[in-house]
Amino acid sequence: MIDTLVQSIFINGKWQNAETDKTTTVYNPATLEPVAEVADGGEDETNKAIAAASTAFSTWSELTGRKRSKILYKAHQLMLEETDRLAKLLTSEQGKPLKEAKGEIKGAANFLLWYAEEASRSYGEWIPSSIKSKRMLVMPQPVGVVGAITPWNFPASMITRKIAPALAAGCTVVLKPAPETPLSAIEIVKILERAGMPNGVVNLVTGDAEAIGNAMLTNKDVRLITFTGSTKVGKYLMRESAEHVKKLSLELGGHAPIIVFDDADLEKAANLSLASKFRNNGQTCICANRLYVHESVKDKFTKILTEKVKQLKIGSGLDEGTDLGPLINEQASIKVQAHLDDAVEKGAQIICGGTKWDGELNGYFYQPTVLSGITDDMLVMNEETFGPIIPIQPFSDEAAVINKANDTDYGLAAYIFTEKTNRAISVSEKLDYGIVGVNDVFPAVAEAPFGGVKQSGIGKEGGHYGMEEFLERKFVSMGI
Template sequence: MEKLDKLNYINGEWVGENQQKFEIKNPATGEVVGTMPEGTKEDVEAAIDAADNAFPEWANLSAEKRADYLKKLFNIMLEKKEELATIMTLESGKPLKESRNEVDYAASFIEWFAEEARRAYGKIIPGKTADQRIQVIKQPVGVVAAITPWNFPAAMITRKMGPALAAGCTFIVKPPKETPLSAIKLMEYCEQAGIPKGVVNHVVCPDEIFSNTIKDSTKVRKLTFTGSTEVGVLLMKQCAEHIKKVSLELGGQAPFIVLDDADLDKAVKGTIASKFRNSGQTCICANRFYVQSKVYDAFIEKLEKEVSKLKVGNGLDEGVDIGPLINKDGYEKVEHHVQDAVDKGAKVVIGGKGQIKNNAAYFFEPTILRDCSEHMVCMQQETFGPIIPVQKIETDEEAIGAANHTRYGLAGYFFTENVTRGTKMLEALQYGIIGWNHGAPSAAQAPFGGMKESGLGREGGVEGFDEYLETKYISFGL
């Protein structure tokens, strides 16, 4: 595939031809796959002005007309599925089959919120006196700025852009430098769908330039961010200056509990689905495993058999299950977590080694560590890699206590065939997303988000739509 030289998209125009360019590299090979201009403060300001100018007309469109635009976008995404998936694999390294699945997942948010646009319902409330009438209506928040991560370069945009546009908001996205090409394709598809100028805008620029410009603008009324808790804290502080609405989908430290009455085949299947998607580089992937002693050895034995079948390599190659880690820092973190665990008594069941190719591509074997303990870094921090650390536990209460012993609360998983045990566990676990006998819970129609320091607000479902709406109460007399 030829190198992709792309520009930023502001007010319906492709801009930045004469600006300094940066390179986007394939994590599987280190090869340059494209270039992008590095946006400036002036570019961000221009995007804000464009979104602000486009907002009144877009907000005043009927819900059906906004839905029609989104449906056209949805159809284009599916028609161009192979194009977008290939670009995604080139810039992120994930296996092509995962990229195809992500295109479907990303498009599902556009489809869902196209339908949800018609359901920005208000209500009538009885007045407190005979001559009073009370009405509640929902209206769009206004200009929305979004900061998205590299690990799901399309879906993390559409999960924000879909509800924003459906609600009547205009939109500015800053994707990361690692994966801007998928975002650019989405802008091209928006243009092909006929979405008016200024309604969607795209700027790749240094993080500080974007966040500081958004912070200072009174035209931007909402910021939505997916990324680390540490960055989320800073953005929340910045948004406080003008009381912007904030949605934050932050770090995770997902526990995976296997009780002694679990269907172990289900548990292993759930493990593979959760842990190895995008080489373990997802915010809701299982990060620490707690398995009751009665089934501990049997679970590891079954899991080892399935993990041994996974193929590591370039995501464009046939049959690859595990692609590269995104960069050197990610690789070194995974390597450190494994070495720390081994130094503290964990045993490597399978894997445990990394491979650096051409001093530019970083791969790590899918790894199982047994005899892990809470003192190991991998049981305390999010690894973001294909590592399964397994700790033996005895009771349900011990599992719940260990699972909740973290400042994070994004996703948690448990496996049991007993409804009573499962009900008690799902109510006790302090997580916004729970997978009960299921390792892949994400869906456009469901509210996605965390508790504690894993964020604020929800994405997806009715709850995700409400994040882009203001509630207005009208009291009038007869």
């Protein structure tokens, strides 16, 4: 059992409650039962955490990359050792199936490992001078205090994907996890503490999202804000950060298309489309939101996919064999229903699913749903559903379907299925997205850049590009 009362604010190496002693309840979205009470912190706690991070920055940033990497290596090891316990905790607060939660914990640990390795690989540059009496040097230096704001859909991996490169670069961090899923954040900070992280380098504040976020925006000591969440909130952060001209790294909304060409391996395409759409019950920023299938294979593909969808098992993520857990909250369920109602009203046919799940659990469950008869004016084709609905629309012309795929303000991830190498390369070049998967719907790995274009964000996470977000390039000109 999980302890009911959890100290969830960590400032300068000390765990504490909110100064007001206020708490908020974390619920299991599968059963709606309370899992824990956590501190409801706000502006005061955040400013104290920022002050601690600012003080710790001078010593942490001066350590060699090798010394910083030792702590990250240790944290990676500790996280892997506790994969099972952390996965159960994650499923209890977020709802995803336990097998997905275990994969997320391992993925989160991979970011710690990758940036433990990258900590010693921050290179500068000598610039050949055009003036005989000058020598010119470019020095990489950490930005400073980082405010990290993370989402509920991946409450472990989104944390390490942000704070591992920040720490490797020499920055200090104030972390604000999503109010729905603070427990994974608490455990990750405890792991970093056990790994030997000095006081003040990593700080955690749970509670009032608006108050914590505004403190990060208005406090001049926060030099960079890294955020994953909605485009609406990302735009707000951009506007409000202008006062202090803060750096931003934003991973925002998506509206991912999948294009299945007539030469595709249909069995593979169906399996991977299923895996993409229904991973975390459709609650991922890179999951399939629109499925375009060539008209010559549309009926066959739809039959293969639908048979697989009907076999998905709905239930508590903690139960053996569960494929689909609950949606995160009631608002998410309302949005899914609104998208479905809109599609049906405009002529869509429900191939399977199409209703809430009436099982024995009390959570926010919805049946995996396949729709045909799709038109471009439907909400499912224009907004991110963030739920288990997959609309299928036929196409006949390659150029036209690429235009449809690109006809959105979002540009995070897109996918194509084809067995033709030339087509794979040419279509990838034409898709206006930061990430393109070719016969692959799981592009997010620690060693590669992750990020979108257009209104899907700015900056990259992952790979050596991810650490660059947390570094400034200082130019030193020396006369000799």
